Amino acid sequence: MTDWTEYEERAAGSIAGATSLDVLEAARVDVLGRKSELALALREVRDRDTGMLLNGIRQRLEAALAERETTLADEELDRRLREEVVDVTLPGEELPVGSLHPITQVRRMVEDAFLGLGYEVRDDREVETVAYNFDKLAFLPTHSARSPRDTFFFDDDHVLRTETSPSQIHIMEEKQPPLYMVSIGRVYRRDAITATRYPIFHQFEGLAVDRGLTLADLKGTLLHVMRRLYGPDRQVRFRTHYFPFTEPSIEPDVSCGICGGVGCRTCKFSGWIEMGGAGMVDPRVFENVGLDPEVWTGFAFGMGLERTAQLRHDIPDIRALWEGDLRVLRQF
Numbered sequence: 001m002t003d004w005t006e007y008e009e010r011a012a013g014s015i016a017g018a019t020s021l022d023v024l025e026a027a028r029v030d031v032l033g034r035k036s037e038l039a040l041a042l043r044e045v046r047d048r049d050t051g052m053l054l055n056g057i058r059q060r061l062e063a064a065l066a067e068r069e070t071t072l073a074d075e076e077l078d079r080r081l082r083e084e085v086v087d088v089t090l091p092g093e094e095l096p097v098g099s100l101h102p103i104t105q106v107r108r109m110v111e112d113a114f115l116g117l118g119y120e121v122r123d124d125r126e127v128e129t130v131a132y133n134f135d136k137l138a139f140l141p142t143h144s145a146r147s148p149r150d151t152f153f154f155d156d157d158h159v160l161r162t163e164t165s166p167s168q169i170h171i172m173e174e175k176q177p178p179l180y181m182v183s184i185g186r187v188y189r190r191d192a193i194t195a196t197r198y199p200i201f202h203q204f205e206g207l208a209v210d211r212g213l214t215l216a217d218l219k220g221t222l223l224h225v226m227r228r229l230y231g232p233d234r235q236v237r238f239r240t241h242y243f244p245f246t247e248p249s250i251e252p253d254v255s256c257g258i259c260g261g262v263g264c265r266t267c268k269f270s271g272w273i274e275m276g277g278a279g280m281v282d283p284r285v286f287e288n289v290g291l292d293p294e295v296w297t298g299f300a301f302g303m304g305l306e307r308t309a310q311l312r313h314d315i316p317d318i319r320a321l322w323e324g325d326l327r328v329l330r331q332f
């Protein structure tokens, strides 16, 4: 026979002595659970006195349990509030914010400037055939760029493109004029690495083909883009030059932004900075892509993105744009 007074005392003791919710739950299973002595006895009850006795014990133990549970839960909350305190007035952890490489920034500016003029943006292949890199652009057989001393050849017919100008041929073969496009990407030349040259660099190449285009259209276009890239006060001038695929060919200069055109070290005291090459599309190039030079006119230009980035940010050495030194890149 169970001594129920003793059972209740022992049960009350283990409830009161439970130091955590886990221990309390174990005590509940032990003294009140479905297989506890009390529960089993309650199921067997035959007379009213025993029933009242056992139910009384159960009710008191359940009340004690509930009370102990509240106390323990409060203590637990207090402890967590104490230990896991968050001081919301402390400064947060600063997340390092990256930035786009200056070449990418300039590339996007060029894209924006030409998209604003209604040009389409292209990105052509870097491995070119001799036909597209030289022949169709009317390079003479004797042109020095055709030499493996200047150009990376894979075999007799394939090169790493030396300029973005092959894009002119690609678009003219793909579509009928009027055409307005700018092609941006990497080009390759066998140059030794110096402060001003790198064997890989980026160019942007423009081509407009329409009826009645003149040098004045080229000049207006370059003036607009140079002002977008370098500021609203810039001027553009043309010097005559030679390129195989333009006639006449010119080299555009932009007025020096450091001295305002008066003359300084950056512009070699001329007031002007060389920007690249340009000109009116040579009739032979039109013939090479099956366009009638008596009907169509065009202008083209090509410039370096590294040079643009260097001028915009006053970066004296082109190598800084290729070495990935974070001390440099974090400045942009």
Ligand code: DAH
Binding pocket: 162, 163, 164, 165, 205, 206, 243, 245, 246, 276, 277, 278, 279, 280, 299, 300, 301, 302, 303
């Ligand atoms: N492709 C020439 C170069 O890399 C630059 C150039 C000159 C591009 C004249 C042109 C152009 O489109 O018309 O030196």
